[in-house]
Amino acid sequence: MSTTLPLPETTERPNYLNVDYSWKSWLFTTDHKxxxxxxxxxxxxxxxxxxxxxxxxxxNLLFPDGLFEHDTYNKFFTMHGVIMVFFFLVPxxxxxxxxxxxxxxxxxxxxxxxxxxxxxWYIYIAGGVFAVLAIVKGGVDTGWTxxxxxxxxxxxxxxxxxxIGVFISGFxxxxxxxxxxVTVHKMRAPGMTxxxxxxxxxxxxxxxxxxxxGTPVVAITIVLLMLERILHAGIFDPNLGxxxxxxxxxxxxxxxxxxxxxxxxxxxxxxxIIACYSRKGIFGYGFVAFSSVAIAVLGFMVWGHHLFVAGQxxxxxxxxSFISFLVAVPSAIKVFNWTATMYKGSITFDTPMLYALxxxxxxxxxxxxxxxxxxxxxxxxxxxxxFVIAHFHYVMVGGMVLAFLGGIxxxxxxxxxxxxxxxxxxxxxxxxxxxxxxxxFPQFILGYxxxxxxxxxYAQEFQVLHVLSTAGASILGVGYLLPLIYLTWAWRKGExxxxxxxxxxxxxxxxxxTPPPTFNFDVPPxxxxxxxxxxxxxxxxxx
Amino acid sequence: MFPAAASTAAPQxxxxxxxxxxxxxxxxxxxxxxxxxxxxxxxxxxxDDPMPRAIHGSIPIELTWSVIPFLFMLVMFAWGTKLxxxxxxxxxxxxxxxxxxxQWMWKVQYPDGQREINELHVPTGRPVxxxxxxxxxxxxxxxxxxxxxxxxVPGSYQTYWFQATEPGRYHLFCAEYCGTNHSRMIGWxxxxxxxxxxxxxxxxxxxxxxxxxxxxxxxxxxxxxCHVTNHNGPPLNNVFGHPVQLADGRTVLADEPFxxxxxxxxxxxxxxxxxxxxxxxxxxxxDEEGLLQLIVYxxxxxxxNPQAIP
Ligand SMILES: [Cu+2]
Ligand SMILES: [Cu+2]
Numbered sequence: 001m002s003t004t005l006p007l008p009e010t011t012e013r014p015n016y017l018n019v020d021y022s023w024k025s026w027l028f029t030t031d032h033k034x035x036x037x038x039x040x041x042x043x044x045x046x047x048x049x050x051x052x053x054x055x056x057x058x059x060n061l062l063f064p065d066g067l068f069e070h071d072t073y074n075k076f077f078t079m080h081g082v083i084m085v086f087f088f089l090v091p092x093x094x095x096x097x098x099x100x101x102x103x104x105x106x107x108x109x110x111x112x113x114x115x116x117x118x119x120x121w122y123i124y125i126a127g128g129v130f131a132v133l134a135i136v137k138g139g140v141d142t143g144w145t146x147x148x149x150x151x152x153x154x155x156x157x158x159x160x161x162x163x164i165g166v167f168i169s170g171f172x173x174x175x176x177x178x179x180x181x182v183t184v185h186k187m188r189a190p191g192m193t194x195x196x197x198x199x200x201x202x203x204x205x206x207x208x209x210x211x212x213x214g215t216p217v218v219a220i221t222i223v224l225l226m227l228e229r230i231l232h233a234g235i236f237d238p239n240l241g242x243x244x245x246x247x248x249x250x251x252x253x254x255x256x257x258x259x260x261x262x263x264x265x266x267x268x269x270x271x272x273i274i275a276c277y278s279r280k281g282i283f284g285y286g287f288v289a290f291s292s293v294a295i296a297v298l299g300f301m302v303w304g305h306h307l308f309v310a311g312q313x314x315x316x317x318x319x320x321s322f323i324s325f326l327v328a329v330p331s332a333i334k335v336f337n338w339t340a341t342m343y344k345g346s347i348t349f350d351t352p353m354l355y356a357l358x359x360x361x362x363x364x365x366x367x368x369x370x371x372x373x374x375x376x377x378x379x380x381x382x383x384x385x386x387f388v389i390a391h392f393h394y395v396m397v398g399g400m401v402l403a404f405l406g407g408i409x410x411x412x413x414x415x416x417x418x419x420x421x422x423x424x425x426x427x428x429x430x431x432x433x434x435x436x437x438x439x440x441f442p443q444f445i446l447g448y449x450x451x452x453x454x455x456x457x458y459a460q461e462f463q464v465l466h467v468l469s470t471a472g473a474s475i476l477g478v479g480y481l482l483p484l485i486y487l488t489w490a491w492r493k494g495e496x497x498x499x500x501x502x503x504x505x506x507x508x509x510x511x512x513x514t515p516p517p518t519f520n521f522d523v524p525p526x527x528x529x530x531x532x533x534x535x536x537x538x539x540x541x542x543x
Numbered sequence: 544m545f546p547a548a549a550s551t552a553a554p555q556x557x558x559x560x561x562x563x564x565x566x567x568x569x570x571x572x573x574x575x576x577x578x579x580x581x582x583x584x585x586x587x588x589x590x591d592d593p594m595p596r597a598i599h600g601s602i603p604i605e606l607t608w609s610v611i612p613f614l615f616m617l618v619m620f621a622w623g624t625k626l627x628x629x630x631x632x633x634x635x636x637x638x639x640x641x642x643x644x645x646q647w648m649w650k651v652q653y654p655d656g657q658r659e660i661n662e663l664h665v666p667t668g669r670p671v672x673x674x675x676x677x678x679x680x681x682x683x684x685x686x687x688x689x690x691x692x693x694x695x696v697p698g699s700y701q702t703y704w705f706q707a708t709e710p711g712r713y714h715l716f717c718a719e720y721c722g723t724n725h726s727r728m729i730g731w732x733x734x735x736x737x738x739x740x741x742x743x744x745x746x747x748x749x750x751x752x753x754x755x756x757x758x759x760x761x762x763x764x765x766x767x768x769c770h771v772t773n774h775n776g777p778p779l780n781n782v783f784g785h786p787v788q789l790a791d792g793r794t795v796l797a798d799e800p801f802x803x804x805x806x807x808x809x810x811x812x813x814x815x816x817x818x819x820x821x822x823x824x825x826x827x828x829x830d831e832e833g834l835l836q837l838i839v840y841x842x843x844x845x846x847x848n849p850q851a852i853p
Pocket of ligand 2: 682683717718719720721722724725726728
């Protein structure tokens with residue numbers, strides 16, 4: 001009997017993936033690209049867990065009397081929220097695509113602090129372990145918002161475990177932000193001026209500012225919550241002389257800006273995609289770049305719009321309402337500029353572009369319905385109803401998740417060196433779009449009809465809309481599974497990708513091999529032109 | 544698309560909502576049409592189509608599409624704020640009802656002595672003011688048919704006022720998550736015409752009014768000793784609705800939150816001419832319903848018609 005050794009699969013040139021296959025080489029890597037993949041796998045796992053909880057909720061809501069025990073349902077929505085917000089959305093694009101691309105896009109070999117980058121992943125995992133522990137030991141039932149005094153005094157579930165999880169994972173977010181800020185300041189390649197930064201980088205820069213300035217506040221809030229729960233410190237519990245509304249101020253001081261952590265990176269992705277598939281530079285580059293920073297700054301001054309019905313002073317509410325309208329302007333500017341970019345472009349509809357267009361549509365609806373909630377008299381009726389649920393899912397799922405998927409497809413060849421099956425990918429994008437709208441659009445109507453959120457059971461008349469929503473969620477579920485399957489397949493068996501399969505602009509496509517070598521470039525990159533210079537114009541004068 | 548509308552606020556909130564919906568529809572349609580049109584018109588027909596010419600942007604256009612939407616938003620802001628102030632500022636001469644939220648029920652007390660759980664009876668055509676208190680966690684008092692909601696925050700009094708217009712039976716929900724049976728903390732609002740309401744009131748009286756119950760508690764907790772018998776404390780006649788001079792020089796209006804604090808935590812605001820640490824701290828001693836009865840009693844000691852307290 002003779003055995004033939006299989007031929008080495010290719011004569012692949014060395015890249016960050018094939019340099020070393022050992023476990024150690026992954027768990028101790030300081031390569032930002034490998035860390036990005038570590039994050040990618042971990043957040044995908046958390047996304048699946050969060051999605052299962054969502055599925056169970058939608059199942060329960062098929063019936064006005066529910067299906068599960070009330071306490072069980074309450075744990076479902078809490079775990080869904082905690083996991084999706086803190087363990088998926090916050091790290092989603094920054095820690096994966098941002099980690100992978102930001103250094104390459106500015107022509108750097110790695111992030112400024114590669115070991116801190118690895119540390120941030122371990123911290124994230126440590127936080128995740130506590131969150132999982134909280135689930136395994138029986139769950140938490142406070143809602144992801146942890147409102148006092150319910151969370152501090154009345155809930156008898158694993159609040160502390162979940163709180164520790166959120167607390168710890170916050171530090172991974174801070175470290176990532178810090179790393180990005182320093183990297184953008186210090187490690188740009190020759191010629192990569194601030195006005196030549198890709199909008200993806202601008203968006204991540206703005207996001208990082210929020211991560212660094214906002215996350216410590218939620219960390220402090222959680223510490224106070226734990227002090228109150230364990231030692232009865234008397235900060236939030238009125239029976240001990242505390243103020244329960246103070247908790248809401250502290251919580252939203254972080255968590256409103258955090259919604260921009262959960263959308264700005266997506267806007268960065270969309271800018272890249274729209275430019276590439278329109279073959280044109282972004283219309284109003286300066287405005288799009290600056291609007292990211294404006295959103296980050298203004299985002300810190302609107303938290304009180306969550307407290308219009310909480311007994312906050314009416315004049316304070318008025319100011320918060322006004323600034324909330326202000327912050328809508330830079331978001332609107334982005335939408336208009338993306339649309340204008342397509343004008344006189346040369347447009348193709350590859351999968352990433354489908355996601356980007358879906359993003360614009362759904363984000364527009366998400367953003368406009370945000371104006372409803374900023375309008376105080378309307379918010380009084382709509383807050384804490386399904387309208388709010390629909391609104392922020394249009395932004396977080398319709399926005400961020402679509403941008404994430406669009407980005408993953410766009411840079412999949414870069415990350416893996418393979419192409420994905422285009423037809424399957426378009427099909428999945430379409431299914432996700434339909435499923436998403438069917439899930440969440442009925443919830444706007446439910447909200448105006450007065451259906452409160454976090455209800456395990458509900459009045460008969462809401463059933464039809466709930467059934468529609470659950471039907472949509474099942475379609476959405478299928479839509480999410482498809483990319484999981486074909487991308488996994490494509491990673492192993494997909495056609496090999498050329499260096500720049502989309503003929504895109506940007507250092508990551510033009511000057512870095514695909515997949516990149518460990519230090520990203522074979523030749524030190526130099527930048528000589530404006531970003532998105534599809535028409536190959538020569539730069540004249542200042543830009 | 545719209546729930547029943549049964550308060551003076553409801554049609555106004557609906558009108559503003561319609562404005563917002565129309566504006567959003569116009570906006571979304573414009574953007575979708577632009578995207579659809581560009582996507583079709585400027586699609587790449589063959590792989591070797593030439594690269595389009597770059598268009599870098601235009602400051603006048605940027606300003607236009609920033610300013611015009613913002614003007615529409617200013618209308619939303621102004622309209623929404625005005626309506627909010629109206630809907631959250633009770634008028635004078637309201638019919639006062641007292642509500643205590645507690646895991647997981649709404650307890651309602653009427654000054655005349657009726658009590659109900661998870662039911663609220665109100666007449667049409669008269670402003671009604673609810674004083675909301677919570678025995679435990681934060682709840683939120685929500686009547687979709689009135690388009691009004693207000694959180695019920697433990698440790699404080701919140702007010703919720705409305706004027707009902709349409710007789711009928713409407714949902715009452717707890718809108719702030721409050722634990723296990725949050726979704727069962729629901730009830731009904733019965734809006735009745737004034738005559739039926741009077742009949743209902745007459746049928747449900749239990750004997751003692753809230754203020755009589757309060758007077759009993761006033762004796763039970765020994766308030767009467769200091770405040771009436773030995774004058775260790777200030778007399779409570781004509782306190783409610785009037786300014787009170789404090790030992791630290793401030794003057795505050797004696798409204799319901801003030802009375803609440805003066806009873807539960809008397810040393811927080813000490814009346815001028817009296818010493819702190821004389822009156823016992825009643826925090827944790829009196830439940831929310833009893834406290835409301837005491838306050839209604841103290842209110843009844845004010846002869847002059849007290850000024851409306853927002
Ligand atoms: Cu917010
Ligand atoms: Cu509740």
